[in-house]
Amino acid sequence: MTVRVRFAPSPTGHLHIGGARTAIYNWAFARHHGGVFVLRIDDTDLERSTEENTAAILRSLRWLGLDWDEGPDTGGDFGPYYQTQRADTYEPALEHMKANGRAYPCFCSSETLEARRDTARAKGGFSGYDRTCRAIPSDVAMARIDAGEPHVWRLAVPSDRGDIIVNDLIRGETRFPGDAMDDFILMRTDGTATYNFATVVDDWTMGMTHIIRGDDHLSNTPRQVVVYEALDAPVPAFAHMSMIFGADGKRLSKRHGATSLESYAEEGYLPEALLNYLSLLGWSLDGETTLFDRETLVREFDLSRVSTSPAVWDPEKLDWMNGSYIREMDAETFVDTMAPWLEHAGFVTAADFAASREWFLKLVPLVAERIKHFDEIAPKVAFLFTEPTIEPSVREKVLEKDGAAAALSAALEALAAVEFRTEDIEAALRTVPETTGVKAKVAFQAVRVAVTGTTVSLPLFESLELLGKERTLARIAAALQMAVE
């Protein structure tokens, strides 16, 4: 049997980290088994669902490198792939359940329901629907419906159903007491299907073989199992992964920082790194391997290795991992990736990149091992495109230090005499401590500040080569003025 799995986000916002991981696991599972990965947009929350959000979610999934075999944009034999467009399948499903006595109309008002629930809960024990309307003879019920009385349709949980056992692929056997099962609402007064009814009908009619989702749905599973049974539909296999928490042990939310995948893209994280990191949040390849590519994930992914306990989102580890991927990039790709960041900073234009590609390629090794994500790049290379301003405190600490002026003067002279290549620049600057008696560290820091404006910079000799002789000498001369004043 072909494996069919789905990712069914609600377009009420951008793709969240947790949703992204659910998508990855479903995708990896499908690809591992040569199955079908389906994307369905669960847009039944009309109030909050938007087309923009749907588009953003698709964009984020693609950015991650996930592809789907069936979905809203790709089509497929099991469409439509928007839940709102599947509403006409719920009515026949309900008819089936009416016919076999597994659905019944309920005329209880929300208010009486609420009151009964409160008293039941106060007494302790079962607080679900008390099945009042289940006792109404069907001809009476039909008459009331015909008379136009408002009603919902409820699931009739068989009284002899017994415990519902879910053999979860991640957590193993989970048993839910049958007598704690609620005759929950399938169809609302307005004729729309509730979540637990709609998803089951959708998953069934779309031929899903495995439902892989967050464990916030674990408690919904026995309810859904009973619906499958009432529909005489095959029950799919379930796998519930734990959720992602923030550092405080609460569900990850906005107050923990960026939670949408899009914001990570905007900060210059690489999709490969996010995929890798997210994969490892609740799954392990072998306990040792931390860096792996998409093909390895597909080859090795296994639900039995998915963790049962919640994982805490760790931005520092993501940073490390992203940095690691950045360092592994080849220079050409790096240049292409950094281009938009430098353009956005206003340093260069796309044309500059094409014209000076060699120059940019030289910049790569200097900056690659110093950033964790691409939005850190602009400040590090700013001195190459704009005139640095030297903070008074830096000026005092470095340029006005004893020997700094002498060192700058000597550096100016030595550099003026050489070709501007890294090796020659280094050789020239190394003569400065000898000729002036100024300590190398002091001399080099003076030059660094003169040229970059900062005490921390990219490697000095290489930086000077990239800056070029003219600009370098001008900046050192200007700094020398400051030093002697």
Add this chain to the structure above:
RNA sequence: GGCCCGUUCGUCUAGCGGUUUAGGACACCGCCCUCUCAAGGCGGAGAUCACGGGUUCGAAUCCCGUACGGGCUACCA
């Protein structure tokens, strides 16, 4: 309140009854490298396996309970 799930270094995890002085990764600390910062190399500290009972010759691993955390308990999804 009821039902369900979870609990191994700060964090992600390995571990599926003896091979464990509980392994790896991030973070942290130290040393090396070194023109600053990184990156890299080497080393270190860090977990009485939530707690309490069992079962067993033997338990992080199996069972029960307790605590704590989370989820569901809606005419939300």
